[in-house]
Amino acid sequence: MAPKKAAPVPARKETPSLPSDVEDLKAEIDRQIGSLVNQSNRGEIVTRMVSVVQERFSGPIAHPRHLRAYDDIVPGSAERIIRMAEKAQDHNAGMDTKIVDGQIDDQKRGMRFGLFALVLVLCLAAGFDYMDKPIMAGMFLSTAVLGAIPVFVFGRNGKN
Structure with a gap:
């Protein structure tokens, strides 16, 4: 079976400097996916996979x-x-x-x-x-x- 080709990745956008904890998180993800993803796409995939979720709920009781x-x-x-x-x-x-x-x-x-x-x-x-x-x-x-x-x-x- 032939390896699947990755979908074309749009040009990488410059990201503003990130806090060190986000950089550490990206480095850890990069280390974990290591050999699963080729080196040229790894940075883009890691950037797309890192997301920050913040929830706010105001009121007398929890969400x-x-x-x-x-x-x-x-x-x-x-x-x-x-x-x-x-x-x-x-x-x-x-x-x-x-x-x-x-x-x-x-x-x-x-x-x-x-x-x-x-x-x-x-x-x-x-x-x-x-x-x-x-x-x-x-x-x-x-x-x-x-x-x-x-x-x-x-x-x-x-x-x-």
Whole structure:
């Protein structure tokens, strides 16, 4: 039986310098295929056979293929991984709810305190007016007005 002729190989492209680990890998492949492939085609075949596979999967659980592999190694582990991700998601949602509820409570407490302070300052202004001290009454009243109106118009953070 006559040896098969190799398909024509297109002109070899110049490859940019590769990291040393890739060069080491190419050298190892070249050593392994040694006498199986003639010397003139060996470099092209090695270059074509070397490939880098990179997978990225973003999410709370592993890629389904990886889950299947985990389950093959330890039966039931895929379900445990999914349950763990569900628990983490429930925990994060609970923490977000607590944070938002805490912020709302803080805002309510601040508004109550602000209203109490405003009423107190207005009472002091009325008291000074009753004692016939209009300058002191005007100072307390102007402080209350200048401090309270912008809060009610623009909010506590001064945003429109």
